[in-house]
Amino acid sequence: MSGIKDRVAIIGMGCSKFGERWDSSSSDLLIEASYEAFEDAGIESKDVQAAWLGTVGSFRTGQPLAAALKLDYIPITRVENACATATDAFRNACYAVAAGIYDIVLAVGVEKLKDSGFSGLAVAEPAGADVNPPVPPPSQFALAATRYFHQYDIPYEEGKMTLAKIASKNHHNGTMSPKAHFQREVSAEQVANAPMVAWPLGLFDCCGVSDGAAAAIITTPEIAKTFRDDYILVKGIGLSVGAFGVLRNDWDFTHFPESVRASQAAYQEAGISDPRQEIDLAMVHDCFTITELIIYEDLGFSPRGRASEDVAAGTFSLEGELPVNTDGGLKCFGHPIGASGIRMIYEVYKQLQGKAEGRQLKDPTLGLTHNLGGRPGSFTCSVALFGTRD
Amino acid sequence: MAGITAYGAYVPRYRLGAETDGWDSPGQRSIANFDEDSVSMAVAAGIDCLKGRDRDAIDGLLFASTTPPYAEKQCASIIAMALDLRRDIFTADITDVLRAGTTALKSALDSVAAGSAKQVLVVASDNRQGAPKGEAERNSGDGAVAFIVSDEEIIAEQAGAYTITENMMDTWRSAGDRFVRSWEDRFTVEEGLERIMGDAVSGFLEKEGLSVKDVSKLALYSPDARRHGQLARHLGFQPEQVQDPLFGRIGNTGAAFPLMLLAAALEEGSPDQLLLTVSYGDGSDVLGFRTTANIGQGASGLGVSGYLDSGQVLDSYETYAKWRDVWLTDSSSRRPQAQSPSVTALWRESDQNIKFHGAVCNQCGYVQYPPQQVCVECQARDDSTPIRLSDKLGTIFTYSLDYLAGTVDTPLAVVVVDFEPGGRVLCMMTDRETSEVKIGLQVEMSFRKLRVVNGIHNYYWKAVPLRGGG
Numbered sequence: 001m002s003g004i005k006d007r008v009a010i011i012g013m014g015c016s017k018f019g020e021r022w023d024s025s026s027s028d029l030l031i032e033a034s035y036e037a038f039e040d041a042g043i044e045s046k047d048v049q050a051a052w053l054g055t056v057g058s059f060r061t062g063q064p065l066a067a068a069l070k071l072d073y074i075p076i077t078r079v080e081n082a083c084a085t086a087t088d089a090f091r092n093a094c095y096a097v098a099a100g101i102y103d104i105v106l107a108v109g110v111e112k113l114k115d116s117g118f119s120g121l122a123v124a125e126p127a128g129a130d131v132n133p134p135v136p137p138p139s140q141f142a143l144a145a146t147r148y149f150h151q152y153d154i155p156y157e158e159g160k161m162t163l164a165k166i167a168s169k170n171h172h173n174g175t176m177s178p179k180a181h182f183q184r185e186v187s188a189e190q191v192a193n194a195p196m197v198a199w200p201l202g203l204f205d206c207c208g209v210s211d212g213a214a215a216a217i218i219t220t221p222e223i224a225k226t227f228r229d230d231y232i233l234v235k236g237i238g239l240s241v242g243a244f245g246v247l248r249n250d251w252d253f254t255h256f257p258e259s260v261r262a263s264q265a266a267y268q269e270a271g272i273s274d275p276r277q278e279i280d281l282a283m284v285h286d287c288f289t290i291t292e293l294i295i296y297e298d299l300g301f302s303p304r305g306r307a308s309e310d311v312a313a314g315t316f317s318l319e320g321e322l323p324v325n326t327d328g329g330l331k332c333f334g335h336p337i338g339a340s341g342i343r344m345i346y347e348v349y350k351q352l353q354g355k356a357e358g359r360q361l362k363d364p365t366l367g368l369t370h371n372l373g374g375r376p377g378s379f380t381c382s383v384a385l386f387g388t389r390d
Numbered sequence: 391m392a393g394i395t396a397y398g399a400y401v402p403r404y405r406l407g408a409e410t411d412g413w414d415s416p417g418q419r420s421i422a423n424f425d426e427d428s429v430s431m432a433v434a435a436g437i438d439c440l441k442g443r444d445r446d447a448i449d450g451l452l453f454a455s456t457t458p459p460y461a462e463k464q465c466a467s468i469i470a471m472a473l474d475l476r477r478d479i480f481t482a483d484i485t486d487v488l489r490a491g492t493t494a495l496k497s498a499l500d501s502v503a504a505g506s507a508k509q510v511l512v513v514a515s516d517n518r519q520g521a522p523k524g525e526a527e528r529n530s531g532d533g534a535v536a537f538i539v540s541d542e543e544i545i546a547e548q549a550g551a552y553t554i555t556e557n558m559m560d561t562w563r564s565a566g567d568r569f570v571r572s573w574e575d576r577f578t579v580e581e582g583l584e585r586i587m588g589d590a591v592s593g594f595l596e597k598e599g600l601s602v603k604d605v606s607k608l609a610l611y612s613p614d615a616r617r618h619g620q621l622a623r624h625l626g627f628q629p630e631q632v633q634d635p636l637f638g639r640i641g642n643t644g645a646a647f648p649l650m651l652l653a654a655a656l657e658e659g660s661p662d663q664l665l666l667t668v669s670y671g672d673g674s675d676v677l678g679f680r681t682t683a684n685i686g687q688g689a690s691g692l693g694v695s696g697y698l699d700s701g702q703v704l705d706s707y708e709t710y711a712k713w714r715d716v717w718l719t720d721s722s723s724r725r726p727q728a729q730s731p732s733v734t735a736l737w738r739e740s741d742q743n744i745k746f747h748g749a750v751c752n753q754c755g756y757v758q759y760p761p762q763q764v765c766v767e768c769q770a771r772d773d774s775t776p777i778r779l780s781d782k783l784g785t786i787f788t789y790s791l792d793y794l795a796g797t798v799d800t801p802l803a804v805v806v807v808d809f810e811p812g813g814r815v816l817c818m819m820t821d822r823e824t825s826e827v828k829i830g831l832q833v834e835m836s837f838r839k840l841r842v843v844n845g846i847h848n849y850y851w852k853a854v855p856l857r858g859g860g
Binding site: 128129130132134135136138143144145146147150196197199200244246247248249253377 | 728729730731732735736738739743756757758759762766787788789790791792793794795796797801802804806808812813814815816817818829840841843848850
C-alpha cells in the first residue's frame with residue numbers, strides 16, 4: 001500500500017456563503033462554489049475531466065451537476081456517506097487522480113436543508129417497520145453527554161460550562177468568517193442558560209441548519225506546480241464505518257471508535273505520531289458541543305476523560321496550542337450535510353495558504369479535517385490531513 | 391372440571407384525582423397513557439398473569455373489549471404474539487358489548503370443560519372514552535385483567551353459569567363515534583340494569599339451587615358508584631357480601647370491570663367461598679366460582695391491588711386531554727409527515743419487534759438485540775438461540791430528555807437499557823416522571839402503541855419504571 005501522501009494536490013477551492021439561502025437552489029449553490037474554485041485554480045469548467053458530487057438528499061444522481069455547470073459529458077459520480085459525504089466525494093476524487101486516471105477533477109458537495117419547512121434535518125428514510133424511537137440528532141448525542149458526565153464524575157453545572165466554552169469559542173471564531181451563517185459572539189453563560197433541546201444539550205450546544213456548497217479542484221503535484229506555488233498537498237485520508245455500537249453491551253458511549261480508527265489510518269498515512277504536537281489546526285465535526293469534546297480525545301489531542309482540562313486551558317482557541325474550528329465550525333456554518341467536509345477543507349486550505357483573514361494562524365503547515373456522520377453507535381467518520389509543499 | 395388457575399391484572403400508572411388541576415371530581419380514576427390502548431393493556435395483564443408460568447402450555451387466547459383498535463383485523467393475534475405464545479393456538483376477539491369479558495371467560499370455561507383445550511388465557515381490557523368533562527368520562531376507568539382457565543391446579547372452580555340475552559339500547563357507540571352515548575338514566579336503571587341483572591342473578595340462583603346468602607362475594611358491574619350500591623341492595627345482597635367496586639380509585643373499566651372485581655375477590659379470597667361475577671350489556675352473564683384450597687396460588691404478579699397501589703395522579707387535566715387527542719396541539723405541524731410503516735418489514739421483524747426476542751450466540755454466548763445473522767462478538771453466522779427480553783429486567787445505561795422530538799409526552803425520554811442476561815436496546819421510556827429518569831434506574835419493558843399511520847397501529851416495547859416497588 002503506497003497511501004495517498006503527497007500524491008495529489010488541491011489547486012483551487014470555493015465555498016458558497018452558508019446560511020438560509022432562501023433565494024438559491026441547490027444548483028445555484030453548486031455554481032457559486034464551483035466557479036470560485038475554477039477561478040481560484042485558474043481553470044475553466046471544460047478543463048474538469050471527472051467530478052464527484054456529494055449530497056445526502058438534495059440530488060439523487062450526478063446529473064444535476066452536469067446540468068448546472070454544463071459539463072461536457074464527463075463522468076460524474078454522486079456520493080452519499082452521511083455527514084462524511086463531502087469528504088468521501090473528495091476522497092474518491094483524490095484516488096482517481098492518484099491512480100493516474102485523470103489529471104484534473106472536481107469534488108463538490110452541496111446541501112439544501114432549508115426548503116423542507118422544518119427546522120431540523122429532514123432526510124427521508126426508506127420504508128421499514130418504523131419502530132425505532134424518533135430520536136433526533138440532539139438526543140442521540142445527548143446520550144453520549146449524559147454518560148460522559150456520569151463516567152468521569154463531572155457535576156452537571158461543570159459539564160454544561162465546559163460544553164458552553166466550546167460553543168462560545170466557535171462563535172468567537174465565526175465572527176471573523178464572512179461566509180459563516182452565524183457571525184456573532186455568544187458567551188459561555190448564554191450557551192449554558194439557553195433553552196433545553198435534548199437534556200443535557202441546550203439550543204446553543206447544537207449546530208445550526210443551513211444551506212451551502214463547497215468545491216475543490218484536485219490534480220497531481222506535478223501539474224499543480226504549473227498552476228500555482230501555494231498548492232496544498234493531501235497527506236492522509238482515513239475513513240471508518242461502524243454500525244454496531246448499540247449491539248455491544250460493553251460500549252461506553254463516551255468514545256467513538258469510528259473517529260479513533262479513521263484518525264489512526266490518516267495519521268499512519270501521513271506519518272504522524274504525536275497529533276497534538278504535529279498538527280497546527282483541526283476542523284472537526286462539532287455538530288454538538290459534546291461531539292467536539294469527545295473528538296478531542298478520539299483524535300488523540302487530549303487524554304481520555306481530560307479534554308475538559310484542555311478546554312479550560314484554552315488549548316483549542318485561536319491563540320491556543322492547537323486551534324480547532326478556526327472558521328467557527330458547524331456551530332457557525334451550520335451543517336448542510338453534503339457540503340460540510342469540503343467547507344472544512346476550504347478553511348484548512350486558506351489557513352495553509354495564509355489567506356484566512358482575521359482568523360489567520362501563524363504559519364501553519366499541517367491541518368486536519370474530521371467528519372462524523374450518523375449517531376453514537378453507528379458512524380461514518382472521515383479524517384483528512386493537508387500540508388503545505390516542502 | 392374447569393376453573394381459574396391463575397389471574398393477573400393491569401391498571402395504568404396514571405390517575406385523575408383531586409390533585410389534578412382542572413378535574414372536578416373528588417375520586418380517582420385510572421387513565422391509560424397516550425401510548426396505551428386495549429391491546430397494550432391486555433398484553434400487560436397477560437404478562438402479569440403469566441409471570442413464572444409456562445407460556446407454551448397455553449392453547450388459546452380470548453380477548454374481550456369494547457375498544458379494540460381495529461374494526462377489521464384480530465387483536466388477539468397481536469396479543470398472543472406479544473406474549474410469545476405458541477402458534478398452534480386458537481384465538482378470538484369478543485367485542486362490542488360490555489358483557490364481552492364474562493362471555494370470553496365463559497367460552498374459555500366451556501372449551502376446557504369440553505376438553506378442546508387444556509389452558510386458555512382470557513384477557514379483558516378496555517379504555518372507553520366519554521366526552522370531555524362528562525359523566526361517562528368521570529365514572530370510567532382504564533384497565534385490564536387476565537385469567538388462565540384450566541382443569542388443573544384450580545384455585546376457583548366453576549360453579550354454574552346463567553345468561554340472559556336481551557336487545558337493549560341503553561349504552562352504545564356507533565361505528566365512527568368517539569364517545570359513549572346513553573339514554574336517560576332513570577330508564578336505563580329501572581328497565582335495564584335492575585330488571586335484567588335481577589332476572590339474571592335470580593335465574594342463576596334458582597338454576598343452581600342456591601340463595602343470596604350462599605354467596606360470599608359479588609363482583610358486580612355497575613356504571614357508577616351510586617348505582618352500584620343501589621343495584622347490590624336491589625339484588626338482595628348485604629354490604630359485606632359485595633366486592634369493593636373500586637369506584638373513586640379505578641372506575642368502570644367496561645368489559646374488564648366485573649372480571650377485575652373477580653380478580654380482586656380472588657386476591658382477598660379464602661378456600662370454599664362462592665364468588666359471583668355479574669356483567670351487563672344486552673343482557674347479563676352470571677358466572678359462579680367456588681374457591682379451592684389452592685386459592686393462594688393464583689397470583690404471581692402484581693394483580694389488581696399491586697397495580698392499584700402504584701399509581702400517580704396526573705398534574706393537569708390538560709395533559710390528559712392531550713393524551714386523548716381532545717385538546718388539539720400543533721406539536722406535529724412542523725415535522726415531516728409520518729410515512730406508513732412497511733407491513734412487509736413489520737411482518738419480517740415480528741420476532742424482534744413484537745415478541746421482543748434477542749439472540750444468544752451459540753458459539754460465544756453473547757446476547758444481542760436485535761438478533762443478528764452474524765454475531766457482533768465472534769462473527770459466527772446463523773448460529774444463535776432466541777431469548778425473550780420482554781420479561782427481563784433492565785438498567786438504564788444512559789439517557790436523554792428530548793424537548794423537540796414531537797411527542798405528546800414532552801420531554802421524550804430516550805434510554806439505553808442493559809438487560810440482566812445481557813443485550814442492550816435504545817428505546818423510549820414511558821410512564822415516567824422526568825425526575826425519575828436516571829442512570830442505573832431499574833426498568834421493565836411494556837408493550838406500547840408507537841403511532842397510527844395509514845390505519846396501522848404500530849406497537850413496540852418501551853421501558854417503564856418498575857411498578858409496585860419492583
